[in-house]
Amino acid sequence: MNWTQFFHMGGYAFFVWGSFGVALSLMAAEVVLLRRRRKRLLLLQARQAPKMSSLKEYETTT
Amino acid sequence: MGSSKINWYKYTSPASFYPLAGKMIPWFAVLTAALLATGLYIGFFVAPTDFQQGDAYRIIYIHVPASWMAMFLYAMMAIYAGLGLAFNARLWSMMASAIAPTGALFAFISLWTGALWGKPMWGTWWVWDARLTSTLILLFLYIGFLSLQGVIDDKRRADRAGAVLALVGLVNVPIIYFSVQWWNTLHQGATLRLGRSASIAPVMLSALLIMIAACWVYAITVTLMRLRCIILEREQHAPWVAQLLGRTI
Numbered sequence: 473m474n475w476t477q478f479f480h481m482g483g484y485a486f487f488v489w490g491s492f493g494v495a496l497s498l499m500a501a502e503v504v505l506l507r508r509r510r511k512r513l514l515l516l517q518a519r520q521a522p523k524m525s526s527l528k529e530y531e532t533t534t
Numbered sequence: 535m536g537s538s539k540i541n542w543y544k545y546t547s548p549a550s551f552y553p554l555a556g557k558m559i560p561w562f563a564v565l566t567a568a569l570l571a572t573g574l575y576i577g578f579f580v581a582p583t584d585f586q587q588g589d590a591y592r593i594i595y596i597h598v599p600a601s602w603m604a605m606f607l608y609a610m611m612a613i614y615a616g617l618g619l620a621f622n623a624r625l626w627s628m629m630a631s632a633i634a635p636t637g638a639l640f641a642f643i644s645l646w647t648g649a650l651w652g653k654p655m656w657g658t659w660w661v662w663d664a665r666l667t668s669t670l671i672l673l674f675l676y677i678g679f680l681s682l683q684g685v686i687d688d689k690r691r692a693d694r695a696g697a698v699l700a701l702v703g704l705v706n707v708p709i710i711y712f713s714v715q716w717w718n719t720l721h722q723g724a725t726l727r728l729g730r731s732a733s734i735a736p737v738m739l740s741a742l743l744i745m746i747a748a749c750w751v752y753a754i755t756v757t758l759m760r761l762r763c764i765i766l767e768r769e770q771h772a773p774w775v776a777q778l779l780g781r782t783i
Contacts, residue, residue, distance in 0.1 A: 478578070482589035487654050491593045491647040492574075495600065498639055499752060506759040513766045517779045520770075 546625050548765045549774040555758040562755040569748035577741035593651040595741055598725060599749040600643040604672055605707050607637035607753060611679070612704040615697035627693035628768065630700065631683060632761035636753050638676035644669055656720055664713040665721040668706060675703040689768055 481488040577595040584591035611633040618627030648666065649659040660666065679696050686692035714723050725734050725742070734742070769775050 481592070482583060484588060484590035484654055487590055487650045488592050491596055491650045494646055495596045495643045498643065502636065502639060502756055503759070506756060506763065509763045510759070510766075513763060513770075514779065517766070517770060517775065 546623050548625050548628065548769055549772070551625055552762060552765050552778070555762050559755060559758050559762075562751050562758065566748060566752045566755050569744055569751060573741055573744035573748050576737065576744060581738045581741050582735075587655060590651065590654050593647050594725070594738075595745045597644060597647040597651060598742060599746040600640045600647060601669065602746060603749045603753055604637055604641035604644050604669070605710055607633050607640060608672060608675065608700075609704065609707055611637055612697075612700040615693070615700040619694055619697035619701075624690065624693070624768075625765075627690075627697070628761060628764045629757070630696065631693070632757045632764055633753075634676055634679050634683075635760065636756050638673060638680065640749070640753070641669065641673040641676055645673065661720050663719040663721060664717040665710060665719050668710040668713055671706055672703075672710060675699070675706060678703075 479485060479489075573595065577592060581592075583589050611630045614626045614633065615630035617623060618625075618630060645666075648669075652661070653659050679699050682699055683692040683696045686695055713719060714721055766775065
């Protein structure tokens with residue numbers, strides 16, 4: 473199979489690439505969104521408790 | 535058994551599962567990438583063109599794995615939600631919440647790729663047939679679970695309400711699975727069935743199985759990532775979170 477044939481998919485390019493393109497993009501987007509969510513959470517935590525560097529410190533301050 | 539002193543409940547606490555999940559994620563991520571690359575390579579470059587469906591049949595390599603994962607993840611979600619409800623274990627309820635969006639994603643991919651496969655093969659994007667309709671109901675069940683949890687502020691109440699919905703909806707999973715046997719549907723019969731030889735050429739079968747494995751480990755990877763976020767959100771005032779983040783930031 474050469475590249476032209478590969479992209480042509482025997483005339484079914486729209487259906488095959490429409491399936492794989494959307495599926496793989498959504499899966500990639502899910503990973504990106506989760507990484508962003510995690511980063512945001514860690515930033516929020518860092519802002520909320522900037523000096524609580526250890527459990528002992530946390531317990532003495534609360 | 536009696537002499538064993540391993541604390542089996544250790545990993546049902548969010549505080550001990552959080553770092554464990556963190557260690558597992560990179561391994562599953564690498565495995566996902568490797569399986570996905572291998573599966574797609576075999577599916578597109580090694581597997582021959584189908585004599586009936588031409589290259590359109592290659593949609594099977596994403597359609598079947600996505601459909602399986604949509605059903606399997608729903609069952610897992612309902613089981614974890616049910617265990618969380620029965621044993622009042624918050625980690626298991628969080629696991630159910632972590633599975634739901636990925637399950638919904640796979641249900642959507644199943645319907646989307648099914649429509650794109652149905653159009654050239656059946657001449658229609660959609661038909662109200664037993665399998666398609668029950669899969670659409672599966673997507674609605676996921677959306678129902680997610681929105682129900684979203685509108686209840688008290689997280690433990692949201693867990694309980696979600697668990698009831700998930701368990702009631704579980705009846706839909708065998709309906710989807712057996713729909714092609716129970717009713718006359720436009721959808722073709724199962725390609726892979728337990729206890730029978732597959733109705734597919736070996737090279738196509740290996741590509742399909744690798745893609746199923748890829749989607750499986752992908753689901754594990756993103757579920758663990760989301761679980762860690764959910765733990766951080768819900769336990770943000772717990773001392774162990776402060777201790778942990780004090781060290782890592």
